[in-house]
Amino acid sequence: MSIHSLTVYLGSGGKAPEMFKEEAQNFGAYLAQNNIRTVYGGMDAGTMGTLANGALSNGGDVLGVIPTSIKDRDFVHKRLLEQGKMIIVDGMWERKKILVDEGDAAIALPGGYGTIDEIFEFLYWGIKGYHNKPLGLLNINNYWTPLIDFIEHISHEGELEKRAMEALFIDDDPVALLKKLEGYHPRHEVKHIKGVETYISYIEESNLEPTQRPIVIEHTNVEEVYRLANALVLKQLNKITRPIGVYDKDRLFEKFKLWVYTAAADRFITPYCPEMAVYAEEREVLQQLIDMHIHVSVDLHEKWDETEKKKRP
Amino acid sequence: MSIHSLTVYLGSGGKAPEMFKEEAQNFGAYLAQNNIRTVYGGMDAGTMGTLANGALSNGGDVLGVIPTSIKDRDFVHKRLLEQGKMIIVDGMWERKKILVDEGDAAIALPGGYGTIDEIFEFLYWGIKGYHNKPLGLLNINNYWTPLIDFIEHISHEGELEKRAMEALFIDDDPVALLKKLEGYHPRHEVKHIKGVETYISYIEESNLEPTQRPIVIEHTNVEEVYRLANALVLKQLNKITRPIGVYDKDRLFEKFKLWVYTAAADRFITPYCPEMAVYAEEREVLQQLIDMHIHVSVDLHEKWDETEKKKRP
Known part of the structure; x- marks a missing residue:
């Protein structure tokens, strides 16, 4: 397949290491x-x-997709807005859907909970047959290594997982990664035609239910991990305050947690974000932790430091 | 001052990044x-x-200090044992004391809870006047940056803290760091002569008390942070199961937590070690978290991977 348009998932936090920005x-x-x-x-x-x-200053074509809720904020790309190169949507879900639709393939650069939500959503909807595009993880400075190790675990969960992994590529070199994506030949047709009805958002909707019932992750298959990643990003955005519990049987989520710590150390999530979910190896302990749930609120402004905020008008 | 003997604090976990080993x-x-x-x-x-x-293969003089409890284990340095270049002591406390005594100065390379226990102990006993030696943090790949940021916070706590900071040096280049240490002129005489009575271990002893009473960290001064670092290492070693609570007023411990996540991501502590303490900004919440304490046991064998274990006899 040839790639004329590429969706790039990545973080917007200003405290990320300079190397990643470069x-x-x-x-x-x-x-x-x-x-x-x-x-x-x-x-x-x-x-x-x-x-x-980087793209614009080299004469590149860039499309931004942003929800109305943040379109007036300081950090939205002004030039893209002015040039009409920005799709403004109602919510986070539609944004994510358009991001999938508009690319021939996707590549994830280092990012936080928002980025892993997009990664697992991309894999999950691939499994469900709603797209047949490949996904690459650009493993800059081994940022994704713990998550890759984790995905290697869960790739044994079933046939659908194996198929998703066939569309997942990893490299630390962007040129080599793009080559791998171009070499991908999809094995299935997409279920629906392209359009607003293409994807069903039931997992995001179930996470968003107006309840305090805990979100409990029972397994390590792609669907459950997507549910977890999605719950984490919704909680980080203060859209939900439900307890998130992970049944960490045989400590299978160990490597997932290592990625969470990597994301915190590299400032893609704040130092309080790792505490937004509880993990336990035993059911009773998990239930106790869920019963004792105390909501950890996160101030997303911590993503940017003072000097960066001051640069804004 | 000239340095003829240098104490080096660092981790022993086999899963540390290769770069740090090199x-x-x-x-x-x-x-x-x-x-x-x-x-x-x-x-x-x-x-x-x-x-x-690295020292031995260049004809260097090396002294190891190890407690009897682990002297027969697989990972003790055999050649140093055979050559009588190993001091075998009764417990962790005496080991740490000898490590302070035997060096003209100390440098910390990347490590985990054990290493920060040694760092803050070194600073604390310097404050108390039991030694007047300088300490360097070798900031390889910015490993210590979050902890350095944290120490910059707490250095405003008082006069004694300021004095401790005068003896603390930071560099990413070992040669430059050693030069800084050599340029240090101690401002005070040590309180006692060198010997077994030199240091008082009351903080470690209070942490080790046979009780389930929580260890609560109230402030960000050097003494309290040493108490925290010491409690974390004792808990990691399964020597205590007491709850550890940190009163995280104004989120001052944010940067400390970032260091904890760095240590986990770089495998100097296991993925479950960050959960050995609870943090809260409000007293009632902290009390609730402490009341709900569930001990997280840590398997230190996770520090080494299978291939490394297999290399052993």
Whole structure:
């Protein structure tokens, strides 16, 4: 398959390591120089900002997708807005759907809970047959290694998981990664035609239910891990306050937790985000932890430091 | 001051990034080539092992200090044992005391809870006047940056803290760091003569009390942070199961937590170690979390992977 438009998932936090920002900038420049359109989350902050600006300053075509709830905020990419290169949508779900639709393939650069929500959603909807696109993890400085180790665990869960993994590619070099994506031949047709009805958002909807019933993750298959990643991002965005419990049988989630710590250490999530879920190896202990749930609120403004905020108008 | 003998604090976990192992090896070689004796924790695993072997293979003088409880284990440095270059002591406390005594200065390479226990102990006993030696943090790949940020917070706590910080040096280059340590001129005489009575272990003893009373950290001064670091290492070693609660007023411990996540991501502590303490900004919430304490047991064998274990006899 050839790639004319690439969806890029990545973080917008300003405190990410400089190295990641530079890599994102170079990646944006590379896409522009190779006439590949960059589709991304529309922010002008952190690695998202350097990606877009790397592409734009090399004459690249860039499409941003942003929900109305944040379109007036300081960190939305102004130039894309002015040039009509920004799709403004009602909610996070539609944004994610358009991001999947508008790319011939997707690549994830380092990011936080939002990015893993997008990664597992992409894999899950691939399994369900709603798209047949490949996904690449650009493993800059081994950022994704713990998550890759974790995915290797869960890839043994079933036939559908194995199929999803066939569409998942990993490399630390963006050019090599794009080559791998181009070499992918989808094994199935997509279930529906492209359009607003393409994907069913029932997992996000079930997480968003107006209840305090806990979200309990029982297994390590792609669906359950997507449910977890989605719950974490919704909680981080203060859209839910439900307890999130992970039944960590045989400590299978160990490597997932290592990724969470990597994301915190690299400032893609705040130091309080790792505490948004509880993990236990035994059912009774998990139930106790869920019963004792105390909501950890997160201030997303912690994603950007003072100097970065001051640069804004 | 001139440095003829240097105490090196660092981790022994086999899963540490290769880069850290190489840096430790090069550092050991450098000390040997410059006729500086290496004093360290006596293990032949992880960065500790590569440090010792880097020194030994360059004809360096190396002294290991190890407690009897682990002297027969697989990971103790055999060659040092055979050559009588190993001091065998009764417990962890005496080991730490000898490590302070035997060096003219100390440098910390990346490590986990054990290493921060040694760092804050070194600073604390310096404050108390029981030694007047400088301490360096070798900031390989920014490993110590979150902890350094945290220490910058707490350095405003009082006069004694400021004095401790005058003896603390940071560099990512070992040669430059050693130069800084050599340039240090102690402002005070030590309180006692060198000997077994030199240091009082009351904080470690209070942490070790046979009780389930929680260890609650109230402040960010050096004494309290040492109490926290010490409690974490004792819990990691399964020597205590007491709840550890941190009163995280104004989220001052944010940067400390970031270091904890760095240590987990780099495998100096296991993925379950960050859960050995609870943090809360409000007293009632902290009390609730402490009341709900569930002991997280840690398997220290997770520090080494299967291939490393198999290399052993």
